[in-house]
Amino acid sequence: MNKVNVIKKILPFTLILPSFLVMLFLYLYPFALSILKSFMDDQGRFTLKYYEEAFSSYKQDIFFSFWISLLSMFVSTFIAIILAAYLRLSNTPFKPIINSIYRFPLFIPMVVVAQMMRTFLAPHGLLNLMLLQMGLINIDYPPWFFDWKGMLIGFVWKQTPFMVLIILGGFQMIDDSLIEAARCVGANIFKMLVNIMLPLARASIAIAMILIFASNISTFTLPYMLIGGATPTTITVDIAHRVTYFGDWGTANALGVVSYLMVGAFAIYYLREVVRRSVYVQE
Amino acid sequence: MPPVRLVNLTKKFKEVTAVDHINLEVKHGEILTLLGPSGCGKTTTLRMIAGLLIPDEGEVYIGDTDVTHLPPEKRNIGMVFQSYALWPHMTVFDNIAFGLKLRKLPKSNIRSKVKEVLELVRLEGFENRYPRQLSGGQQQRVALARALVLEPQVLLLDEPLSNLDAKLREEMRFEIRDLQRKLSITTIYVTHDQAEALALSDRIAIMNQGKIMQVGKPEDIYEKPANVFVASFIGIGNFIEGVVEKIDDNTALVRTEEGLMLKAQSINVTKGDKVKVLVRPSHIRLAEGETQDNVFEATILKKTYLGDEIDYRITIGNNTLRMILPNDINFKVNEKIRIWLDPKKIMALKG
Numbered sequence: 029m030n031k032v033n034v035i036k037k038i039l040p041f042t043l044i045l046p047s048f049l050v051m052l053f054l055y056l057y058p059f060a061l062s063i064l065k066s067f068m069d070d071q072g073r074f075t076l077k078y079y080e081e082a083f084s085s086y087k088q089d090i091f092f093s094f095w096i097s098l099l100s101m102f103v104s105t106f107i108a109i110i111l112a113a114y115l116r117l118s119n120t121p122f123k124p125i126i127n128s129i130y131r132f133p134l135f136i137p138m139v140v141v142a143q144m145m146r147t148f149l150a151p152h153g154l155l156n157l158m159l160l161q162m163g164l165i166n167i168d169y170p171p172w173f174f175d176w177k178g179m180l181i182g183f184v185w186k187q188t189p190f191m192v193l194i195i196l197g198g199f200q201m202i203d204d205s206l207i208e209a210a211r212c213v214g215a216n217i218f219k220m221l222v223n224i225m226l227p228l229a230r231a232s233i234a235i236a237m238i239l240i241f242a243s244n245i246s247t248f249t250l251p252y253m254l255i256g257g258a259t260p261t262t263i264t265v266d267i268a269h270r271v272t273y274f275g276d277w278g279t280a281n282a283l284g285v286v287s288y289l290m291v292g293a294f295a296i297y298y299l300r301e302v303v304r305r306s307v308y309v310q311e
Numbered sequence: 312m313p314p315v316r317l318v319n320l321t322k323k324f325k326e327v328t329a330v331d332h333i334n335l336e337v338k339h340g341e342i343l344t345l346l347g348p349s350g351c352g353k354t355t356t357l358r359m360i361a362g363l364l365i366p367d368e369g370e371v372y373i374g375d376t377d378v379t380h381l382p383p384e385k386r387n388i389g390m391v392f393q394s395y396a397l398w399p400h401m402t403v404f405d406n407i408a409f410g411l412k413l414r415k416l417p418k419s420n421i422r423s424k425v426k427e428v429l430e431l432v433r434l435e436g437f438e439n440r441y442p443r444q445l446s447g448g449q450q451q452r453v454a455l456a457r458a459l460v461l462e463p464q465v466l467l468l469d470e471p472l473s474n475l476d477a478k479l480r481e482e483m484r485f486e487i488r489d490l491q492r493k494l495s496i497t498t499i500y501v502t503h504d505q506a507e508a509l510a511l512s513d514r515i516a517i518m519n520q521g522k523i524m525q526v527g528k529p530e531d532i533y534e535k536p537a538n539v540f541v542a543s544f545i546g547i548g549n550f551i552e553g554v555v556e557k558i559d560d561n562t563a564l565v566r567t568e569e570g571l572m573l574k575a576q577s578i579n580v581t582k583g584d585k586v587k588v589l590v591r592p593s594h595i596r597l598a599e600g601e602t603q604d605n606v607f608e609a610t611i612l613k614k615t616y617l618g619d620e621i622d623y624r625i626t627i628g629n630n631t632l633r634m635i636l637p638n639d640i641n642f643k644v645n646e647k648i649r650i651w652l653d654p655k656k657i658m659a660l661k662g
Contacts, residue, residue, distance in 0.1 A: 205396035208363050211383040212390040213410030213461060223409065227400045 063288075066281035078282035085266075086283060092260035094290055096176050097244035100183035105237055107184065108191035113221055115192070116199040117207070134189045142253035145182045149173035149254075178254045179262075183244055191236040198232025199225060234302045242291045263287050312375045314339055314497040315360060315465055319369035322355050329355040331521035332369065337465070340495040342488070344508040347518035348544070353501045354469055356518070360499065361467055362386050373464055389458030393470040395450045397442040403429075403453050404438040410461045428460040431490065448479045455487070459494070466491070466498040472507065484510050505545050509533070517541050535578060539660050542589045549632040550587040555580055555659060563659040569628045574604045574654035579661060586659040592635040594656045595625075598649040605652040611642045625650070 069075040083090070115127055133141070148154050151170040159165045173181070202225060210220040226233070248264040255261045257269065263283050270280040315337040322330040330352040337343050345353035358364040360371055362383035370379045378386050397406050404425055411421045429435055432452040442450055451471060458466060471487070472480045488511040491498050502508055508515050509529045517524045517532060517540075525537040536542035539550065553565040553573065563577035565588055575588045598606045612631060613624040616638070623634045623642065627650070634650070642648060 203394065203396070205392045205394050206398055208361075208383070209390065209392060209396035209398070209457075210409070211363070212361060212388060213457065214384045214413045215409070216382070216384050219413060224398055228398075 062281045062284055066278060066285050069278070078278035081279045082282040082286060086263065088260045089263055089266050090283075090286055092176070093245055093262040093264070093287065096179050096183075096262070097241055099176075100180050100187065100244050101237055101241045103180065104184050104188045104191050104240055105233065108188050108195050108236070109221075109226070109233070111188070111192045112196040112199050113217075113225065115196055116202075116225075117217065130189050130192055132189070133186050134193075136186070138186060138247055139249040139253070141182055141186045142250045145178055145185075145250070146174075146253060149178045149181065174254050175258070179251060182250045182254065183247070186250075187240045187243065191240055194232050194236040194239070195229060198229030201232075202228050231302050234298045238291075238295045238298055241294055245287050245291055313337055313372075314374060315499065316372040317356070317360070317369065318372070320356065320359060320366050320371065321368035322352075322359060322364060323367050328521050330359070330366075333521075333523055335516060335523060335526065337497055337499060338513075340497055341513040342491050342498040342500055342511060344500045344502060344512040344515045345518055346502055346505060346508040346515050346544075349503055351518040352521040353503075353518050357467055357469055357499060357501045360465070361388055361390050387461075387464045389461055389463035389466045391451075391454045391458050391466070391468045391471045393473055395442075395447075395454040395474075397450055397453055397457075399442055401441075402438065403434070403440050403442070403445070406442070406453060407457045407460050410457065414461075424460055425456075428456045431459065431493075432456045447475050448483060451475065451483065455490070459490075459496070464497065466496050468498065468500045470502055471500075473502070473504070480507070487511060509545070517544060519544075536589065536658070536660065537578070539587050539589075539662055542658070542660055547592055547633060549590040549592070549630070551590060551627075551630050551632075552585070552587055552662070553659075555582050555584045555586055558582055562654065565659050567628065567630070571607065571628055572604075573652065573657070573659075575652075575657045575659040576655065577659050580659050585662050587662045589658045589660055590632060590652055591656070592633050594653050595632065595634045596651045596653060597636075597640070598651040603651060605654050605657075607650055607652070609648055609650050611644050611646045611648065614642070614644060 066078055067074055067076070069077065111130060115123065150156070151172070152167070155173065156165060156167065156170045159171075160167045165171060206224060206228070207220060210224045215223065246264060248268060251262040251265050252268065255265070257265070263286065267280045267283050270276045270283070313336040317333050317335040320330055320333040321328065333356060345356060347353050355364060359366050362378065362381060366379060370377050372378065373386060373388070398409070401409065407425045407428060408421050411424060416424070425438070429437065432455055434449060434452055434456065437445070437449070442453070445453065454471070468487070472483050475483060484507055500511065512529055514526060514528055515532050516526045519540050525532060525541045532541060533545055536545065542548045543550070551567060551573065553567040555563050555577070556566050557564040558577055558581065561577055563575050563580055563586070565573045565575055565586060567573065573588055580586050607627045609625040609627045611623055612626050615622040619638055620635050621638050621641065623636065625632050625634050625648070
């Protein structure tokens with residue numbers, strides 16, 4: 029191989045080098061360090077004590093973080109599919125209106141959402157007053173929303189639009205004639221959605237689910253403001269407590285690794301499912 | 312009751328009237344073609360019959376039911392799309408079986424029906440293939456099978472052959488024709504290809520600017536076009552402009568601007584009308600003898616060798632005509648010849 033060829037081979041790599049370095053120092057290095065630190069005691073020796081602490085004190089919170097993130101993700105997915113299908117298929121005059129207002133929560137930071145939820149879901153907040161008007165509750169013993177229920181409402185409110193964006197993109201890749209052909213052989217809208225649109229947009233839906241699950245499980249502000257230190261709360265709140273009140277970076281790192289693992293396992297499972305079932309996409 | 316009846320059917324897209332008060336009856340077991348240039352409203356008409364578009368005015372009847380406002384899934388129609396529209400995530404079997412499964416037929420019944428229809432389109436043994444593993448022609452046959460397996464009251468085909476190469480297209484024409492005959496299924500076929508329309512239709516409806524110009528058998532459309540648009544759209548046509556001087560029985564005497572007198576069949580014209588006389592290349596003969604009507608002196612302007620035939624451009628007065636003769640008669644450019652236009656064949660049409 030002569031010199032010119034060598035340069036030609038190396039040149040493309042030099043072009044991605046700056047972004048690779050930024051990734052390495054700002055993302056991969058701290059990421060690896062947090063994993064490493066979770067296995068090291070003060071003297072730098074290998075230890076599992078942080079994990080023992082994490083699982084003994086926070087087992088319930090780990091479990092809670094997982095299932096509330098998962099539940100919110102499923103509810104968001106369900107609503108997002110219906111909304112995206114409506115936006116893909118409808119021609120009614122309401123469509124442009126819905127098309128512009130559904131994105132609204134995208135531009136509101138999670139901390140503001142949390143603040144809104146605090147007033148909306150408060151014991152004498154808007155939701156309970158509405159329920160009172162409908163005669164569904166006794167306001168002297170108002171239902172309590174500052175637990176998983178509030179988290180669910182907050183997550184779904186904030187995350188559904190982002191899922192609609194991704195899933196609608198998937199729906200828009202489907203040719204009209206594939207949808208029309210299903211109608212012509214006798215499928216109503218629901219049957220067509222289930223048998224044609226959902227399988228064909230499977231990849232977009234799976235990606236949206238993974239992103240939202242990862243985003244839910246790493247959210248701090250919403251559980252911090254709604255639940256705070258009450259039990260059960262989420263891993264993110266525990267990490268903050270560990271660091272701010274105890275200066276205990278080891279256990280905080282161990283809890284962080286647990287949440288990486290949950291997101292990672294979920295993502296791998298889902299992506300493999302998608303690849304396994306969508307052989308037809310290749311070629 | 313005719314299987315399909317369109318009454319005053321109209322569709323507007325914003326300011327454009329795509330389909331303009333169409334009335335049409337399709338007969339039982341026939342294959343009727345909607346033929347016209349792009350944008351003439353033929354596909355819009357078909358989509359309204361399918362229920363994929365809702366008309367602004369008028370009604371669609373399938374059998375004796377008014378289906379104008381029924382969704383496609385309630386119309387008992389079979390539709391074949393230009394892009395085939397096979398579902399890529401389903402095998403050939405699943406594509407064809409989908410409609411049967413929706414009708415909740417027992418499994419064994421579904422299997423035998425799919426097998427039967429695959430034999431019909433000559434694709435036995437392809438059940439487990441995915442659409443991407445099939446050629447264009449095979450995909451088209453699967454699309455046809457998917458529509459036929461439901462035994463619809465009407466089969467609708469939207470330019471089904473236009474994505475195939477020329478040779479396959481010609482083969483499939485006859486295949487569709489034979490299949491349609493065999494099943495005697497009422498069929499509406501949309502195309503912009505006149506050769507396709509002539510080859511496979513029982514009747515053709517010629518459309519232009521959202522209106523039906525003429526409905527008739529292929530030979531009627533070709534030999535007795537209702538107007539200049541139909542004449543120019545189907546086949547090769549030369550037109551000589553003039554004014555009707557006199558009408559005798561069905562023969563019109565037409566005088567051109569430079570004073571030539573032509574005898575032609577009169578089609579819906581009256582004395583004094585401005586007309587265009589349709590002269591097909593095959594209507595132009597070399598003149599023999601002296602005393603006949605419609606004999607003119609012509610000059611060879613240009614010639615193109617086409618193999619068995621030679622395609623000439625000739626001039627008569629101010630008119631340039633296309634004439635096609637067998638290659639054993641070979642004229643030179645600028646040669647003067649005498650031609651005869653058969654008065655029983657050439658037609659005076661309203662301009």
